[in-house]
Amino acid sequence: MGEFELIERFFKQPAPPATESIALGIGDDCALLRPAPGMQLAVSSDMLVEGRHFFAGVDPAALGHKALAVNLSDLAACGAEPLAFTLALALPPERARAHAWLAAFAHGLRALADAHGCPLVGGDTTAGPLNLCITVLGQVPAGQALRRDGAQPGDELWVSGTLGDARLALRSEIALAPAQLAAARQRLERPTPRLSLGRALRGIATSCIDLSDGLAGDVGHILKASGVGAVIDADAAASLISPGVLPPSSETLDLRRHAVLVGGDDYELAFTAPASARPAVRAAARASATPVARVGRITAGAGLTVTDAQGQPLPGAFASFDHFG
Numbered sequence: 001m002g003e004f005e006l007i008e009r010f011f012k013q014p015a016p017p018a019t020e021s022i023a024l025g026i027g028d029d030c031a032l033l034r035p036a037p038g039m040q041l042a043v044s045s046d047m048l049v050e051g052r053h054f055f056a057g058v059d060p061a062a063l064g065h066k067a068l069a070v071n072l073s074d075l076a077a078c079g080a081e082p083l084a085f086t087l088a089l090a091l092p093p094e095r096a097r098a099h100a101w102l103a104a105f106a107h108g109l110r111a112l113a114d115a116h117g118c119p120l121v122g123g124d125t126t127a128g129p130l131n132l133c134i135t136v137l138g139q140v141p142a143g144q145a146l147r148r149d150g151a152q153p154g155d156e157l158w159v160s161g162t163l164g165d166a167r168l169a170l171r172s173e174i175a176l177a178p179a180q181l182a183a184a185r186q187r188l189e190r191p192t193p194r195l196s197l198g199r200a201l202r203g204i205a206t207s208c209i210d211l212s213d214g215l216a217g218d219v220g221h222i223l224k225a226s227g228v229g230a231v232i233d234a235d236a237a238a239s240l241i242s243p244g245v246l247p248p249s250s251e252t253l254d255l256r257r258h259a260v261l262v263g264g265d266d267y268e269l270a271f272t273a274p275a276s277a278r279p280a281v282r283a284a285a286r287a288s289a290t291p292v293a294r295v296g297r298i299t300a301g302a303g304l305t306v307t308d309a310q311g312q313p314l315p316g317a318f319a320s321f322d323h324f325g
Contacts, residue, residue: 031121044074064108071136072193080138082118090128157296167263191267196288216318
């Protein structure tokens with residue numbers, strides 16, 4: 001099967017009629033998009049490489065889901081709504097001949113795209129080590145995008161969902177029971193982009209970031225952009241690991257702290273808001289059916305302090321994942 005037959009069979013969809021946002025979709029040299037009046041484009045790209053970002057034997061439908069989900073998570077962190085995406089796909093020759101694998105991958109990709117009204121409008125394919133690169137395009141009202149540079153001293157630090165589950169699926173410091181490992185791998189392989197929460201936080205959150213490389217490191221990006229410091233309660237954050245993955249216990253406290261602070265692959269949102277906005281944050285969480293929890297506060301000065309439940313600083317460095325570190 002050649003390149004163009006592969007695209008035609010697995011990725012090209014019947015051309016939909018032009019919509020308000022897409023004047024021309026997949027099948028031409030360029031897609032043509034038209035954001036609504038008063039909207040700004042939000043654009044993000046993420047690359048997933050086999051052996052680096054996902055297991056070689058991962059379920060291809062789950063891989064299709066995650067490839068798009070990690071990009072939609074960036075739109076969520078900006079408070080944007082999806083418009084469309086492109087896919088650049090490098091395939092080993094033997095994988096290009098694996099029709100069942102390609103069909104499952106395309107199904108997982110398309111199911112999430114359809115769920116969020118985000119059609120595939122172009123891309124590229126080539127032979128090579130398995131590598132997925134998606135560029136997602138969204139729109140957000142001008143001047144209302146959530147950014148990293150607005151945190152203020154006195155703001156509270158919030159996170160969505162559960163943290164640390166994905167990290168526990170990737171490492172073997174502790175042997176998880178089969179049901180626990182299955183739950184952890186579900187969070188690793190099928191993250192939920194928090195698009196509804198991101199939109200609901202517009203006008204409430206002072207800063208926001210999606211959690212891809214661990215809570216401590218990713219919050220550090222907010223601190224650097226905003227010129228502020230923060231205190232994170234490591235035990236409050238560690239309590240957000242799903243009980244079905246690893247129930248709380250004193251024996252696993254250090255492991256749970258590490259999984260949450262530096263683990264990565266959560267694809268939840270971390271955001272800041274004034275203490276006075278606590279009712280509005282709770283209302284946004286209810287409206288988007290997304291659990292949220294307070295795990296710290298923003299301080300004057302610079303740098304991150306990580307404490308235990310009694311407020312005592314924890315020793316050690318808590319750095320985010322670095323592909324070249």
